[in-house]
Amino acid sequence: MNISSTDANTGHSGIYYRTIGNEIVVFEHCHTNHLPLLLKGPTGSGKSRFVEHMAERLELPLYTVSCHEETSAVDLIGRFVIRGNETVWQDGPVTRAVREGALLYIDEVAEARPDTIVSLHSLTDHRRSLFIERTGEQLHAPATFMLIAAYNPGYQGIARELKSSTKQRFVSMSFDYPEQSIETEIVARESRLAEKQAAQLVKLARKIRNLNEPGLAETVSTRLLVNAAKLIHQGLPPRSACRCAIVEPLSDDDEIKTALLDIVTLSF
Numbered sequence: 001m002n003i004s005s006t007d008a009n010t011g012h013s014g015i016y017y018r019t020i021g022n023e024i025v026v027f028e029h030c031h032t033n034h035l036p037l038l039l040k041g042p043t044g045s046g047k048s049r050f051v052e053h054m055a056e057r058l059e060l061p062l063y064t065v066s067c068h069e070e071t072s073a074v075d076l077i078g079r080f081v082i083r084g085n086e087t088v089w090q091d092g093p094v095t096r097a098v099r100e101g102a103l104l105y106i107d108e109v110a111e112a113r114p115d116t117i118v119s120l121h122s123l124t125d126h127r128r129s130l131f132i133e134r135t136g137e138q139l140h141a142p143a144t145f146m147l148i149a150a151y152n153p154g155y156q157g158i159a160r161e162l163k164s165s166t167k168q169r170f171v172s173m174s175f176d177y178p179e180q181s182i183e184t185e186i187v188a189r190e191s192r193l194a195e196k197q198a199a200q201l202v203k204l205a206r207k208i209r210n211l212n213e214p215g216l217a218e219t220v221s222t223r224l225l226v227n228a229a230k231l232i233h234q235g236l237p238p239r240s241a242c243r244c245a246i247v248e249p250l251s252d253d254d255e256i257k258t259a260l261l262d263i264v265t266l267s268f
Helices: 023-032 047-058 073-077 093-100 114-118 180-191 195-209 222-233 238-250 254-267
Strands: 002-006 037-040 062-066 078-083 086-091 103-107 129-132 137-140 146-151 171-174
Touching (some): 023 037, 023 171, 047 146, 062 093, 073 078, 073 114, 086 093, 093 103, 093 129, 093 137, 180 195, 180 222, 195 222, 195 238, 195 254, 222 238, 238 254
Parallel strands (some): 037 146, 037 171, 062 103, 103 146
Antiparallel strands (some): 002 062, 129 137
16 A cells, blocks of 8 residues: 655645546545545546646545555554554544545545445445544544545456445536547646647557457557656657557566567657
């Protein structure tokens, strides 16, 4: 589990986010009406960047938790730890977010253990509360608090799929890779690469995304395109940049990599 926090009140960092539809309006209405939000979409489609942008827009602290199969409720809520000669309680990221009235972003929520998801239920309904069983403390979320969760439905196995009863606790939005012109704009803006070369990268991504390759678990994300574009902008030849930033991250299989490199060669 990776945990990070950002205090948006310390000043704007100018997080770039390109609006695709009405996602900002939906988010703001959810925040105003104290509704939790579930973001669904493939890796690198902008879910995390969107949440960071909204934290900055609303000028609220942001706590981010990246879940995996060992993430437990204790990791999120807190635990007793030994400091010196005494045992003291240490808040987890969920508890800190509730106390501060922050935005709480649970990424890859379907990867967490079932007890972890259950521990969040009281924050997703009218109660908006968190009971810390080990201390007996009952916390009520301030008006500014909001829970956002995200996962990739196409990547999770059946065992890691969110239950329907859990999904129905959230307002949901689907994310996908943007249309070609918008994705080109994003890649160029994020990397400072010339728009013509950014467009070539996006066209390459479209070709790979249309592949029906059973050994390819993930496809080219906008994030990978930005990485490749940054390398090209710094002077690395396009084919080398695409190999390092796109092909190698996508697969370890030699046959698949050869097929992907053939597409890169045709594109550059």
